Amino acid sequence: TQLLEQSPQFLSIQEGENLTVYCNSSSVFSSLQWYRQEPGEGPVLLVTVVTGGEVKKLKRLTFQFGDARKDSSLHITAAQPGDTGLYLCARGNYKLSFGAGTTVTVRA
Amino acid sequence: GAGVSQSPRYKVAKRGQDVALRCDPISGHVSLFWYQQALGQGPEFLTYFQNEAQLDKSGLPSDRFFAERPEGSVSTLKIQRTQQEDSAVYLCASSLAAADYEQFFGPGTRLTVL
Numbered sequence: 651t652q653l654l655e656q657s658p659q660f661l662s663i664q665e666g667e668n669l670t671v672y673c674n675s676s677s678v679f680s681s682l683q684w685y686r687q688e689p690g691e692g693p694v695l696l697v698t699v700v701t702g703g704e705v706k707k708l709k710r711l712t713f714q715f716g717d718a719r720k721d722s723s724l725h726i727t728a729a730q731p732g733d734t735g736l737y738l739c740a741r742g743n744y745k746l747s748f749g750a751g752t753t754v755t756v757r758a
Numbered sequence: 759g760a761g762v763s764q765s766p767r768y769k770v771a772k773r774g775q776d777v778a779l780r781c782d783p784i785s786g787h788v789s790l791f792w793y794q795q796a797l798g799q800g801p802e803f804l805t806y807f808q809n810e811a812q813l814d815k816s817g818l819p820s821d822r823f824f825a826e827r828p829e830g831s832v833s834t835l836k837i838q839r840t841q842q843e844d845s846a847v848y849l850c851a852s853s854l855a856a857a858d859y860e861q862f863f864g865p866g867t868r869l870t871v872l
Contacts, residue, residue, distance in 0.1 A: 692863025
């Protein structure tokens with residue numbers, strides 16, 4: 651059972667374009683993690699957001715945690731083919747609960 | 759090793775066969791986790807070990823699933839009498855300590871049950 655809703659399910663864009671993916675929940679969560687998973691590999695942690703309203707930047711990636719701590723977004727500026735992958739959000743401390751993910755394809 | 763390793767990477771089983779999936783965590787990591795990832799879905803938690811103790815097995819879908827970590831290092835996930843709905847990628851992760859530490863994932867074992 652996925653308690654985190656991610657949208658869109660699929661996203662295909664041209665290199666150089668911007669994109670935003672979303673993660674929403676009906677309940678408040680104390681922290682949220684974002685992962686990227688490439689084909690044939692396990693998820694790799696990108697960032698953890700903890701404070702409502704928090705914004706974190708990781709090079710061209712910007713992560714935002716909603717004020718009410720029920721939603722989060724990941725924005726990628728000037729996407730590159732290397733950004734292609736499945737983007738997953740997750741909550742929990744040891745027992746991670748993941749959303750279904752957004753599959754991002756960046757075309758060269 | 760440098761990261762979490764899993765073997766085999768791919769496993770094809772006939773319905774009713776037993777399978778064993780192996781996970782080698784990062785050296786020195788106390789905690790070990792198993793997740794199941796169905797096609798088009800995010801990973802779902804199966805079970806958690808701290809050293810050799812299995813502290814949470816609430817995610818195991820049936821009593822056909824069994825996990826062990828007898829010496830607090832390598833772990834094996836065993837599935838008895840496999841069924842088609844068991845087809846998925848099985849991911850192992852390890853972390854330095856218990857809760858609130860980053861989990862490092864292995865590449866997974868893709869199990870296909872025919």
